[in-house]
Amino acid sequence: MRFDSPRTILQGAGSRHQLHTYIEYSKKILIVTDSYLASSGILPKLDNAIIFSGVQPDPTDTNVAEGFDLATNHHADTIIAMGGGSPIDCAKAIRHRLGKAQLIAIPTTAGTGSEATPVMVITDETAGVKRMTRDHSLLPDVAIVDHELSATMPRPLTAHVGVDTLTHGMEAYVSQKRHNLSNSMAVHCIERCHKYLRRAWLNGNDMEAREGMAIAALEGGLAFGNSSVALVHGMSRPLGALFHIPHGLSNAVLLAEVTRFSFEGAEHLYNEIAAFLHLKPGLNNLIQYLENLNRDLEVPRLRDCCNNDLDLFNQLIPKMAHDALASGSPANNPRVPTAEQIEAIYRAAW
Numbered sequence: 001m002r003f004d005s006p007r008t009i010l011q012g013a014g015s016r017h018q019l020h021t022y023i024e025y026s027k028k029i030l031i032v033t034d035s036y037l038a039s040s041g042i043l044p045k046l047d048n049a050i051i052f053s054g055v056q057p058d059p060t061d062t063n064v065a066e067g068f069d070l071a072t073n074h075h076a077d078t079i080i081a082m083g084g085g086s087p088i089d090c091a092k093a094i095r096h097r098l099g100k101a102q103l104i105a106i107p108t109t110a111g112t113g114s115e116a117t118p119v120m121v122i123t124d125e126t127a128g129v130k131r132m133t134r135d136h137s138l139l140p141d142v143a144i145v146d147h148e149l150s151a152t153m154p155r156p157l158t159a160h161v162g163v164d165t166l167t168h169g170m171e172a173y174v175s176q177k178r179h180n181l182s183n184s185m186a187v188h189c190i191e192r193c194h195k196y197l198r199r200a201w202l203n204g205n206d207m208e209a210r211e212g213m214a215i216a217a218l219e220g221g222l223a224f225g226n227s228s229v230a231l232v233h234g235m236s237r238p239l240g241a242l243f244h245i246p247h248g249l250s251n252a253v254l255l256a257e258v259t260r261f262s263f264e265g266a267e268h269l270y271n272e273i274a275a276f277l278h279l280k281p282g283l284n285n286l287i288q289y290l291e292n293l294n295r296d297l298e299v300p301r302l303r304d305c306c307n308n309d310l311d312l313f314n315q316l317i318p319k320m321a322h323d324a325l326a327s328g329s330p331a332n333n334p335r336v337p338t339a340e341q342i343e344a345i346y347r348a349a350w
């Protein structure tokens, strides 16, 4: 068993103000972010930093190349990633190509947990595929989890990344790569989602709930970064690549149907998850919970994310099933599906 995490994790309101401690010896810094955050005025103001704000949602290999050129020309020895999963993943790829540079991740959405994982997802534009890479060198050195940064997340984003967080906890817990320490993180991630997700969605200024979800996201990242994600994430990436559904939402629309399929592969583990969610055991209770959660948080249906274009969806199902299997994530699922079974789950989730 092995458990990896950032060297340092700062957590708490205002912890972002301790950033300077970790860049004391940095000569040149590249801040990787998106255009929204760049214009928001919350980026750290540093004399020796330049800003790369060209990261798009679902970062591409082109974004990475651009950021890498900037970092090289600037001789950056520190990369600060600030934003949701997209800037953080892009920064991981840039640091990976640079070789030696310190990576500090400051998440502004409570969701992906990317600040604490050795995993990134970068879209290969030529192939039309979202590629997941896992490598120890991708793990950020420092993660600064300051939930004050997530307080302005709008309701839909809170819902989508929140259900993604729950998905991380559940998938890590049932994964074939589960182990004792990843389980500890997964259990607390799931329990915190149960306690805080609805509250954070109902009232974005409920700072106790925002903090709860920020910690849940961190725990979810530590859980699946050391265990793995599974079939939900395997099936969601093709939806992101082909229909441009954001990461969190693409998982949220699949979670219930994938759980229905996977349950028989690890009944006792899913029943434990039901208990963490204060439910009685049984598939139906768990499915009901997940469906109610999506309904209450106003998560759209898959069909709404695909412009209700069933013909196009059906046409792309074989490619999506193929790409899902090729990603490797379904092999970690407690019940390993065939391509035909994945196709059936896509149809059921529609």
Ligand SMILES: [Fe+2]
Pocket (backbone or CB within 6 Å): 112, 164, 165, 168, 233, 247, 248, 251
């Ligand atoms: Fe995720």
